[in-house]
Amino acid sequence: MDRVVEADVVVVGGGPAGINAALASGRLGAKTILIERYGFLGGMSTIALVYPWMTFHTEKGEQVIKGIAQEIVDRLQEKGGSPGHLQDTVGFVSTVTPYHPEIYKLVAVEMLKEAGVKLFVHSFVDQVKVEGTEITSVTLTSKSGKYEIKAKVFVDATGDADIAYLSGAPTSKGREADGLTQPMTMKFRMRGVDLVQVKQYMLDHPDEFYHKTPFAQLSSIPLTGVQGFYTHWKMSGVPINRDQILFFTGPESDEVLINCTRVQGLDGTDVEDLTEAEEEGRRQVILMSEFLKSKVPGFATATISAVGTQIGIRETRRIVGAYSLTIEDVVAGRRFPDVIARSGYPVDIHDPSGKGVVAADIEGEGAYDIPYRCLIPQSIDNLLSAGRCISTTHEALATTRLTPSCMATGQAAGTAAAIAFHDKTIPRLIHVAKLQEQLRLANAVLD
Incomplete structure (x- = not known):
């Protein structure tokens, strides 16, 4: 009862x-x-x-x-769980809130x-x-x-x-x-990222990053997000249907959140599709982390620190x-x-x-x-x-x-x-x- x-x-x-x-x-x-x-x-x-x-x-x-x-x-x-609203160094929006x-x-x-x-x-x-x-x-x-x-x-x-x-x-x-939905993404974090090296590479190669990136201010503000590494991605051969690398920094000083996996054509309200999406998303996490460690400046000693409990649904x-x-x-x-x-x-x-x-x-x-x-x-x-x-x-x-x-x-x-x-x-x-x-x-x- x-x-x-x-x-x-x-x-x-x-x-x-x-x-x-x-x-x-x-x-x-x-x-x-x-x-x-x-x-x-x-x-x-x-x-x-x-x-x-x-x-x-x-x-x-x-x-x-x-x-x-x-x-x-x-x-x-108050509890040390957020720095508050910071400038978005991707340049897509005004602020982000880690x-x-x-x-x-x-x-x-x-x-x-x-x-x-x-x-x-x-x-x-x-x-x-x-x-x-x-x-x-x-x-x-x-x-x-x-x-x-x-x-x-x-x-x-x-x-x-x-x-x-x-x-x-x-x-x-x-x-x-056609009823198709925006893709799902299995997000994951990596620690051991050299963000000083990442920022320097951005300053040295501005054409490799999103056109709204605030390069003029980048030396004096915290790095909160990165979108680009276009040439690295184009040459990667990683079988994920996207056109750039995107990650955000934090919450730890050497940590980033990777937003790069992309699972398309599946329905987030169908249990069989969700089962397939979870497997594919986690497979892409490993592919993406191996590529970042081997090819992207700042990631040589990085390791996976967390993966989503479930795939992200847009x-x-x-x-x-x-x-x-x-x-x-x-x-x-x-x-x-x-x-x-x-x-x-x-x-x-x-x-x-x-x-x-x-x-x-x-x-x-x-x-x-x-x-x-x-x-x-x-x-x-x-x-x-x-x-x-x-x-x-x-x-x-x-x-x-x-x-x-x-x-x-x-x-x-x-x-x-x-x-x-x-x-x-x-x-x-x-x-x-x-x-x-x-x-x-x-x-x-x-x-």
Whole structure:
């Protein structure tokens, strides 16, 4: 027999979006439960080594993501788990935010406890019960058997829109033309890297690196990321379908995070495809590390120090919401009356089948609005979405999927869920002005 637990708000998915949603809900006095299938929190940031967080700022350096996301960075800095926001030496964005994943895991739990959130880890949601147009409960499978978790409002922060999908709410997946998704990446860290040598090589061979690399400042600022070594890669013969080397420094002084493996043509919601992706990703890690050690300046004595617990997933299912954000909205820096978050991250589409990345900058002020309607799925009245699975097109997802944006939509979803509970209504019918007021009080940037 299922054990029954009741709450006001249930958040499923313990990644950055889910953490921030649960924090926002708990702080507003809603009895909140956060469910996570792994034994620790952090989602792709800890499970798949997605690093660093990018970006909290526009290209011009204006910070457009604050609120709970910034609180987490502040708490990490207090504990020596982050240097804060640093200039991006790749030059793709204004800033990146390095962090220590192990410290982030602990900070997240501490903050959730402070907010009164009940946490279930090692718990996998495999059933969603629906009556009419509302979810009544979700069922967890765990080591101690089944749990039925009842609530008034639910937040889907799974990244894969699992709760929406299981509830029968409409979802979409991948590129509109063919359903293909952005590639998966098995990220890994290496220690023993001579970053002084790497930086000197960059200064001596600027043509070998991304054209926006800030070479004029490189001698006087910390090296945070490197994109290039184009000739080395072209001559490598490594059978990975990409066109350059990309890595980010830290968290240790001789450590880098390698973002180079690329697994294409597989579906991150299909267990057989995921099985294949894990094997292929780990095979590519070994190929890539051997190439770096033998051919790339600074890596001669480097060794693998960590590999993702699972492969990193950029794109799977997303909800079909009351509104779907488009690439035109993003590039135009469009404003919306129901704004609940802003982002300054440019469009960054990793080709589902080719080698390259399609990028597009944001016009005007360098930031765009994410409207509340993107968090509201069709068909299910008491469900909200947060993070990677909000309602967007394939192209717009290439910016909303980044961690700071997910943190911001998570805070908005959790705030809306708590308001809906307290006002005895459904998320679609809450007063957006009340939601926006509460977000501003919590230091979110909407203007």
